[in-house]
Amino acid sequence: xxxxxxxxxxxxFFGVFFGAGxxxxxxxxxxxxxxxxxxxxxxxxxxxxxxxxxxxxxxKQLAKERNKAGK
Numbered sequence: 001x002x003x004x005x006x007x008x009x010x011x012x013f014f015g016v017f018f019g020a021g022x023x024x025x026x027x028x029x030x031x032x033x034x035x036x037x038x039x040x041x042x043x044x045x046x047x048x049x050x051x052x053x054x055x056x057x058x059x060k061q062l063a064k065e066r067n068k069a070g071k
Contacts, residue, residue, distance in 0.1 A: 041051045
């Protein structure tokens with residue numbers, strides 16, 4: 001028979017590690033799906049409205065990073 005301390009330790013382990021692992025798996029799936037969508041949009045001959053709207057922002061961010069790396 002397990003005492004309270006060992007059962008709570010096992011519960012804590014399962015809760016924290018499996019909970020964090022599942023959350024990371026979900027976030028990775030969302031990230032990779034968005035990344036694939038972005039690549040697909042960039043390869044289309046006719047660009048989507050979302051792509052055209054965010055392109056200037058991305059170019060500005062790249063220019064800022066290049067300036068920071070050049071200094």
